[in-house]
Amino acid sequence: MTFAATELAFRAASVALLLVLGASLVSDFGYVLAARLGAGFAIGSAAHAASYSVGVTSLVPAWHAPLIALSTGNIVVFWLFTRALFDDEFRLRWWHGLIWGLVTAFSFVNCLWIAPGGNVRLAVTVVNLIVLGFIALAVAQTINSWSADLVERRRRVRVFIVCSAALYGGVNALLQIVVTGVEVGDIADTINAGVLACIVAAIAYAMMRVDGAELFPVAVEAAPPLVLSQAPAAEDAADQKLIDALMRLMADERIYRQENITIGVLANRLKIPEYRLRRLINQRLGYRNFNVFLNNHRIEEAKAALADPAQAEVPVITIAMDAGFQSLGPFNRAFKAVTGVTPTEYRRLKASTA
CATH class of the missing domain: 1.10.10.60 (Homeodomain-like)
Known part of the structure; x- marks a missing residue:
């Protein structure tokens, strides 16, 4: 099997897994903000899996630009998903949508006008710096909020989801900045597609091992009364x-x-x-x-x-x-x-x- 065929298989597997994951979240937990944002992040990640390449040496075709723009805007969805995942009180505001729209529109303009104007390296660098900025915000949110979660297994899964996505996105953003304009060959894109497929599969597996009602609470958690319940007989x-x-x-x-x-x-x-x-x-x-x-x-x-x-x-x-x-x-x-x-x-x- 050629590198091109292997890469295509990895991309197809990632897209399929991500779409199934997104559909599952909407079907089972569509009334929960964190799950809806998770589904949006999965769809945006599918666009990334279909469109991303490590090295950018030429202008992208016009039909490819919407996928790249959606993939770039997905980093805002990732940040919002992280906030909702670790803060049950988080609510979307109108300006969150505005930020997503601005980042997506800027990426689209980058593909169709800025890069074709002879500024490929500038266009790629600016977009990936934006990506790194939102990844930093997501990681900071995780660090600030994860210790408040008292359900141990849920804490581990949440941190794994955020850290694996952030690590993959951060490494790819830095790599694309460094190798823009350099011919890296099919092997680099094949390895990247394979790593993404493995990460998506690992996240899906980790989420299946945790009760969805624990991972995505229905609403702001109602507090138990202050009085203690009767202690069980076997309590230490x-x-x-x-x-x-x-x-x-x-x-x-x-x-x-x-x-x-x-x-x-x-x-x-x-x-x-x-x-x-x-x-x-x-x-x-x-x-x-x-x-x-x-x-x-x-x-x-x-x-x-x-x-x-x-x-x-x-x-x-x-x-x-x-x-x-x-x-x-x-x-x-x-x-x-x-x-x-x-x-x-x-x-x-x-x-x-x-």
């Missing part, structure tokens, strides 16, 4: 002692008020490894996200303050900041997710029944 006494110490930190010291409190800081206070605290909060208290665990305590404090007639004139934002929230927007969203009403409505309801 040491674990129960740690849970009691943790709840004392929450109730007595109100450690959740601290700015930028992390699970690592809390584990240090309890003098236990971070993985053990993560397991305790997840398996014993029923939380899947550390930020939800903190916010539940903050919201309980805010509810008490909003229902207190003596604090009727205290601004809502003051109550939110005192409870440990950094801004009003996240407080309003978290409060409504738990109570079903906004803080202002909650205060008014409590005042009317007093």
Whole structure:
């Protein structure tokens, strides 16, 4: 089999897997933002698999330009997918679509006007620098958010998806910048197509090994009540002692008020490894996200303050900041997710029944 035939087989396998993966996400979890963005990323990656070549030595045909533009714009979808995957509260805004449109349009113009004007190297370099920029944003989002996930297997799969996609995209962007204008031969494109097919297959396999309802939560996670459930008979006494110490930190010291409190800081206070605290909060208290665990305590404090007639004139934002929230927007969203009403409505309801 020739290199060209092997490359075509790898490309076809990648496109087929990606389209099936995208269709599966839409079919099973189409109501979940992260899954919809994942499906969009899969479709854009299929365009990449069909159109990408390592070396760019000549102008692309006009019919090829839309595929390249869609492939380039897909890096914005990847960034948005990463945000939704690690932040259950993430919501799309109009300007996200504008960014995607601008990047896609710029790539299309690059193919049809900038590169044909004798600026192939400039066109390729600028586009790939944009790609590297969004990959950096996606990796930063992963680093900032992954530790808050308390479900160990889901954390590993999420990080694997993001890191493998980012590594492949980053290496290819750098490689294309370096070899633009150089004839690299069919073997380089064949190897690249083979690596992409392997990565796509590995991601699909990893996703099949995790419960989809865990990987793509339906909505912002509703927090369990603060009171502990009845401990099972087989519960380890040491674990129960740690849970009691943790709840004392929450109730007595109100450690959740601290700015930028992390699970690592809390584990240090309890003098236990971070993985053990993560397991305790997840398996014993029923939380899947550390930020939800903190916010539940903050919201309980805010509810008490909003229902207190003596604090009727205290601004809502003051109550939110005192409870440990950094801004009003996240407080309003978290409060409504738990109570079903906004803080202002909650205060008014409590005042009317007093």
